[in-house]
Amino acid sequence: MSDAAALVNEVLLAEPRGFCAGVDRAIEIVERALVKFGAPIYVRHEIVHNTYVVNDLKAKGAIFIEDLAEVPPGATLVFSAHGVSRAVRDEAAARGFQVFDATCPLVTKVHVEVAKLAREGFEFIMIGHKGHPEVEGTMGQLSDGIYLVEDVADVAGVRPRGDKLAVVTQTTLSVDDAAGILAEVKRVFPHVREPKKQDICYATQNRQDAVKLLAPQVDVVIVVGSPTSSNSNRLRELAERLGTDAYMVDAAEDLQAAWFDGHPHGARVGLTAGASAPDILVQQVIARLKALGALSVQRMHGVEETVHFPLPMGLGDKSMQQVAAERSAPRS
Structure with missing residues (x-):
């Protein structure tokens, strides 16, 4: 085995990691709208903050815009998972767009x-x-x-x-x-009113808790996520705060061999992903770490997430297969 191949010894996978229910829902809204109504579907802002996801949806016919003036009359518009102001909502209604709201519940x-x-x-x-x-x-x-x-x-x-x-x-x-x-x-402000339940979402909390368990057990933490992703950045910062070298990558090719240098028996690498990062990117990073010498991949025990958010009316009443079949069926 070459020196380069022995840079990494073992990979420890955080649980949970990757897509949350709100991200799953937002992406499915765009995909269902594309199948049901055909391209283009306009999306205000990136549907979620992940380069791979956005590029994949662009290839399927989604057009991402910031200004509603870029959307032609009669178009179908999706609001991103991050939510919009009342002014944007009112403008969309005034312009008569067919709107599907992918704001995380x-x-x-x-x-x-x-x-x-x-x-x-x-x-x-x-x-x-x-x-x-x-x-x-x-x-x-x-x-x-x-x-x-x-x-x-x-x-x-x-x-x-x-x-x-x-x-x-x-x-x-x-x-x-x-x-x-x-x-x-x-x-x-001693009399300030707090939310009945903390606003920070369950997925953000769970992924940060997993990193708190992961970071002390490894030499390096890798976070899969895009630079614009707030929750992904927080995971990297948290690992660093716990004293572990941590890096964020948008894709496997962003990994740098030098990050794993200096460990005689190969680095033990912790791997997690932000809530907007798809699992395919995690698998590609694992493949790259194996190419650097990783002999085993172990999953940590963690919270099992079972949250599911319903889709908006008009999109959520049929399976994707039914929608696709209806669209491809000959019209009388």
């Missing part, structure tokens, strides 16, 4: 909570990353009275007009970072 839950509490006179602090489409969508549920904080220092700059204040959170944040910021919010 856990993001929709936050939107509903914001709308409900706003009617009761609440203002909001939103914990999240400026410019992220989910944050823009949630903050865009209101015309004013919602204040973004990205870190603990930002909390001091919040100046609510009244004394009714609630807090909401981007669903894909670091659980630990969000907890630290929330603690500061509660210190500065």
Whole structure:
């Protein structure tokens, strides 16, 4: 065996990893719309933040846009999993598009909570990353009275007009970072109203918990995910915070042999994937790690996810096979 082939000894797979229910649902909405209505299907923003997924859907006939002015009259439009502002929703309705909403139901839950509490006179602090489409969508549920904080220092700059204040959170944040910021919010605003259930989604929590178990057992952590994926970036940061070298790759060819150097018996590599990364990419990374010498691949024990979200009316009442058969059947 060559020196290069012995760089990696073993691969430890995090559980769970990869697609969550919200991502599965969003991709299926676009695929079903393409089969049922034919190309092109327009999608506002990347349906999920993964290069492979977006390119695959482009090849099938999806067109990704940011401005609704790019969508022709009468077209079918899908809102991405990250959600949209009320202004975007209203514009789509005014333009008469056939709209299918692929917003993750856990993001929709936050939107509903914001709308409900706003009617009761609440203002909001939103914990999240400026410019992220989910944050823009949630903050865009209101015309004013919602204040973004990205870190603990930002909390001091919040100046609510009244004394009714609630807090909401981007669903894909670091659980630990969000907890630290929330603690500061509660210190500065002791009467702030918290969500009944934490806004950070179950999949984000589960994948971060898996990395907390994985990182101390390996020499290097590899996260499969695209640079734009918030939850994937948080996994890499978490592994680094735990003292393990960690790298994020969009595809197997991004792996660099130098990352695994310096381990006499070959590196033990931990492998996980963000919630928007398909399993085919994980399998390709495993194949590349085997080419670098990995002799075994072991799965860790972890939470089994059984969450499933229904599809929108008009798309979810038949199987993909039925939809495809109907589309290909001769018309009378």
